[in-house]
Amino acid sequence: MIDLHLHTTASDGRLAPAALVERVAAAGVTVMAVTDHDTVGGLGEAIRAARQHGIRFVPGIEITAVEDARDVHVLGYFFDRRNAGLATFLDAQRADRRRRITEIAARLAALGIRIDADALIAERAGRSIGRPVIAAALVRDGHVASIAEAFDKYLATGAAAFVPRSGAPAREVVRVIRDAGGVASIAHPGLHRDPELLNRIAAGPDDVDAIEVFHTEHDEDTTARLLAFAEARGLLVTGGSDFHGDDAGRTVGLGRIALPDAWFARLADRFAS
Ligand code: AMP
Ligand code: FE
Ligand code: FE
Ligand code: ZN
16 A cells, blocks of 8 residues: 555644554555655655554655745655755755744734743754644643644634745746655645646646646545546646644545555655665
């Protein structure tokens, strides 16, 4: 079973890389990619653990691009994880994440809610930070009852303490991944609010190499529609569970959502070194 979309504690996953590898091995995964948000920090530990479990490991990343002020997740695979251009780009992405956390805390302060952004940022030194960290602090301090409520009330797009992200468009993110020797895939297009977005950013192989067709939150119709889209546009296909941990949502896909072997072979034939 091939799962090319997995998160660790290097970003917003619950399991450290070695523990994630244990978990996915137990679920029957034989080829895996770790795709943390805007960091390759989990890859080294995951590679060593995968080797011990006899799992084929593909280096991965999930980079947040911005299109029309909305987040678009772009997956990368088979790149050189030590590529300097990629490292510089990811450093800037994580710096912007810290800026955003600080600004969200300022908005919360204006609403009378005090969150120590500097402490949260310090706790996550070397890893990428995101809104879930603020959500957890809001739950911990009793301001809301759940992560979901934290997003609904304060953190989601348009909510009371929402701060937009600034960042590169998908085209630029695709270029960074390709320049590092990798293949770029638009993550979970079935979750895009704007159905026209995919036409703009994935019209064909000039724009991006692949789209993610198989994903925990794609129903049967969506999967079929995206597969037809990829085939019509001459795009490659990726897929994975997007597992973040057993208590983190999107849990049902692990061991169930897989990239079919034939699609993986096409990717690997072109991009694996
Ligand atoms: P950020 O990277 O700071 O934009 O945060 C995005 C992350 O927040 C996503 O990867 C999800 O894990 C999480 N997230 C986004 N919206 C929600 C929501 N409504 N409820 C819970 N978690 C969410
Ligand atoms: Fe995530
Ligand atoms: Fe994503
Ligand atoms: Zn993901």
